[in-house]
Amino acid sequence: MQTKQLFVIAITCLLAVGCAKSTKPDEGAADAVGTDDGEISRQAGIDTGSAAGGTEYLEPGMLPGDSTLIQETVIYFDFDTARIRPDYSEALSAHARRLVGNQGLNVRLEGHADERGSREYNIGLGERRAQAVRQVLMLQGVSAAQITTVSYGEERPAARGSDEAAWERNRRVEIVYSE
Amino acid sequence: MNLRRLTSLLITAMALLSATPATAQLRIEINRGVSEAVPVAVVPFGYDGPGQAPIDAADVIAGDLERSGRFAPLAADDMISRPSAAREVNFTDWRLLKTDFLVIGSLLDQGADRYLIRFQVFDVFRGAQVLGFQIPASADSLRAASHRAADMIFEKLTGTPGAFSTRIAYVSVTRQGEKDLYRLFVADADGANPRMISESSQPLMSPGWSPDGRRLAYVSFEGNRSAIFVQELATGERTEVSARPGINGAPAFSPDGRWLALTLSGQDGNLDIHVLNPATGQLRRLTKNPAIDTEAAWSADGKSIYFTSDRSGGPQVYMVPVDGSSGARRITFEGRYNARPRVTPDGASLAVVHNDQGNYRIALVDLETKSTRILTDGRQDESPSLAPNGSMIIYATRIAGRGTLAAVSTDGRISQTLAAAAGDVREPVWSPYPTY
DSSP: OHHHHHHHHHHHHHHSTTOOSOSOTHHHHHHHHTOSHHHHHHHHHHHHOGGGTOOOOOOTTOOTTHHHHTTOOEEEOOTTOOOOOGGGHHHHHHHHHHHHHOTTOEEEEEEEOOSSSOHHHHHHHHHHHHHHHHHHHHHTTOOGGGEEEEEEETSSOSSOSSSHHHHHHHSEEEEEEEO | OHHHHHHHHOOOOOSOOSOOOGGGOEEEEEEEOOTTOEEEEEOOOEEESSSSOSOOHHHHHHHHHHHTTSEEEOOGGGOSOOOSSGGGOOHHHHHHTTOSEEEEEEEEEOSTTOEEEEEEEEETTTTEEEEEEEEEEOGGGHHHHHHHHHHHHHHHHHSSOOOTTOEEEEEEEEEETTEEEEEEEEEETTSOSOEEEEEESSOEEEEEEOTTSSEEEEEEOTTTSOEEEEEETTTOOEEEEEOOSSOEEEEEEOTTSSOEEEEEOTTTTOOEEEEEOTTTOOEEEOOOOSSOEEEEEEOTTSSEEEEEEOTTSSOEEEEEETTOSSOOEEOOOSSSOEEEEEEOTTSSEEEEEEEETTEEEEEEEETTTOOEEEOOOOSBOEEEEEOTTSSEEEEEEEETTEEEEEEEETTSSOEEEEEESSSEEEEEEEOOOOOO
């Protein structure tokens, strides 16, 4: 369900040219980081303009459809687990193909937890999630040197509030590209 | 590029900034005190000097005694007489007011920024002095001298050393437009004099005091990674002591101040407890387990480290000897979640974050009987830290959606909240006793 929602948002973005600021949950956090790395990955999708009748722009190693799949840069998790839901496998494979095909490209995996429980322990939970995504990418051939992980625990929530709706948006790994 | 990002994003205020926003000031409210609080009268002090008295020392002392929850100070308006010297005391007045103890005193301006706070404590029933003392001070230290007087009075009357001269470090988070601003503060134990010691647009967390109370270790995420810094409070000078690949977290000074226990994960993300000598760079790994091992706390004798580990499934507290002579031993068994241990000064108990039917609460675990006593009733209580006299635990809670500090006595009878005017406050850590 989550995936479908994101997929719809990604498609909407493709249609509306220049829609760099979507309602995706990672937007606020990405702004807080202030990194332009995240923006680069998003612009790759916007520039194709495939909705206007052009053809999909594919970086080396990427398959048709990948430029849409890599729009999905936030992986959400269930409570108290670092298990990656199967519905993310396609998107992660697309990210892996992009990284394998572009050795100069690096990615930072930012792990997060919801606010419940102890803060430093939550740093551990966020790291575990970031590592789970790292493992998936490495199993598909991405070099360890291209990946760094950082865990923010509960320190940088994407959603405010102390209810399940906020918590499920905060248990996440954000995929942030950099050259 | 990295450097530019650092400079553009990082607003690091290193020196002790004199101008502190009023929003950071904590206001203490007592929610629950002991019903048998001892009635005491702290008479407004006499003043011998030019102009107005530079401080209302009696007010500071009465406030300290009241916030402890163990004393009920008489309002100054209700006093029949206002003696400031022993010969002016009429014990009948105070017996009429049902006051058990009487504190009088005076402040002397001796010129050239030299002051003397003189105070006496009387047992009203016996009509006899139980304590008399004088403390020299400068204009800058008058408040500290008043807290010290309160410490001495508290110890004389309860048998427990006072902790009013201590300080509290805490993290404040305020929303600045689209961004969060993280700030590390140090304030007096009564919430007065908040001083910002660090500020960043990236998270600051896990402050920990050096045993001499002169330095703070903390974690900063500036530059999109975690690093541990140690900062001198007097000068604001800070040193990066650990910025290894992966997590650098949960710093804790050893009781002798020479070592830092910390959590490192390496690139592969396996969190383990290490000890680091920041002066020599010597680093030793204490745990080697694929689970999350973090939140180290030193035993009082410095020979063992308590920590959180989820090696058995959920988080529980374990203990490992620092000399590596044996492996880790599990300490907590009651409940499915016990984390972030802090040892009481007598070494007999651990304050932990305990999951009580879905609510995160502060509990005390008796190390001998292993029994767990829940002290708080919030839904998201965390980050317990003990006063150096072992009487109170300060912790973080949420009230009406906002991060707030609260304190509870270790016997559970007294509770207070310490609310900031704006933003969230969290991760309070109680300083050790000051060194005189």
